[in-house]
Amino acid sequence: MENNSKTNAVIFDMDGVLVDSYQAHFESWRQTARQHDLDMTEQQFAATFGRTTREIITALWGDSVSGDAVGLWDDQKELAYRRILDADFPEMAGAHELLSALRTAGFKLAIGSSGPPENVKLVLEHLGTELFSAAVTARDVTHGKPHPEVFLKAAAKLEISPDHCAVVEDAPAGIQAARRAGMAAIALTGTAPREKLQAEAHLVIDSLDELSPEIIASLINRSTGQ
Numbered sequence: 001m002e003n004n005s006k007t008n009a010v011i012f013d014m015d016g017v018l019v020d021s022y023q024a025h026f027e028s029w030r031q032t033a034r035q036h037d038l039d040m041t042e043q044q045f046a047a048t049f050g051r052t053t054r055e056i057i058t059a060l061w062g063d064s065v066s067g068d069a070v071g072l073w074d075d076q077k078e079l080a081y082r083r084i085l086d087a088d089f090p091e092m093a094g095a096h097e098l099l100s101a102l103r104t105a106g107f108k109l110a111i112g113s114s115g116p117p118e119n120v121k122l123v124l125e126h127l128g129t130e131l132f133s134a135a136v137t138a139r140d141v142t143h144g145k146p147h148p149e150v151f152l153k154a155a156a157k158l159e160i161s162p163d164h165c166a167v168v169e170d171a172p173a174g175i176q177a178a179r180r181a182g183m184a185a186i187a188l189t190g191t192a193p194r195e196k197l198q199a200e201a202h203l204v205i206d207s208l209d210e211l212s213p214e215i216i217a218s219l220i221n222r223s224t225g226q
Contacts, residue, residue: 008220009160010102011151011183014113016170016191017208019123020090021081028081029056032073038064052114052138053077082122089126094208099131105213110134110154112167114144134158146176151183166216168208175200184223186211 015021029040038061048056053074057065065073102109109132113120117137124132134157136150143149155162167178170191178185179200187201188208198204202223205211 007106007108007160007164008217009108009110009155009158009165010216011110011112011154011165011167011178013167013169013171013174014111014115014120014123016092017168017188018092018095018111018127019085020092021085022191024081024084024090027084028077031080032077033061035076036061036064036073052144078116078119082119085119086122086126091127092208094211096127098208098211099127102213102216103131105217107213107216108133108158108160110136110158112136112150112154114138114141114150145171145173146180148177148181151177151181155181155183164220166220168211172196172200184216184219186216186219 012018015025026040026042026045029045033040040060044060048059051059054070057070057073057077099109111120111124111132111134113136115138117135117139120135120137124135134154136154136157140153141149151165151167152162155165158165162182165181166184166186167174167181168186168188169175169178170188172192175185175187175197185201185203187197187204189197189204189206194204194206202219203215
């Protein structure tokens, strides 16, 4: 891998960081459940948030779904999610401004997500595919967060050393993965409260508006001892 000391990178988680996708995910679950004369409550949704679609289907409705049908239900749910997201794209406040400022400042940008590649593609199209140099999706990894694989693969695609990377995440497992990858870890509140993020994050923010290229570059230098 190239170790370019003049170039830094930022790797963004997608759901809850670049896209306020909570409601779209919940509604797509409800639509899918209704197709099969079932229901999902918001309490059930919140309790399973962060798990894979297939894991949730098996956990909630395993008695109603045969092994072969799990994949079909998974496809139905993700298709419904993309339709909802595409119709009214819920970009996180300050996302496009931060992405544009980072690119102008010479940062390389990537998405590191456990979502399906079709979901990542849709988000890239809405935010601006030209802003990103790489994306890692569920199809590219075998280990979920807090394993650092997703972020290390993103750094490899960018040809940037991990110690020149920062990660923006909204979940404790994602912050742990960033730290294990040897990257600066920036936590965005919302999905998880501040007290669950600040133990391992190098910086905790309440909005992407609080970040700038200068702040992120300084954080990379401090957190990696440069």
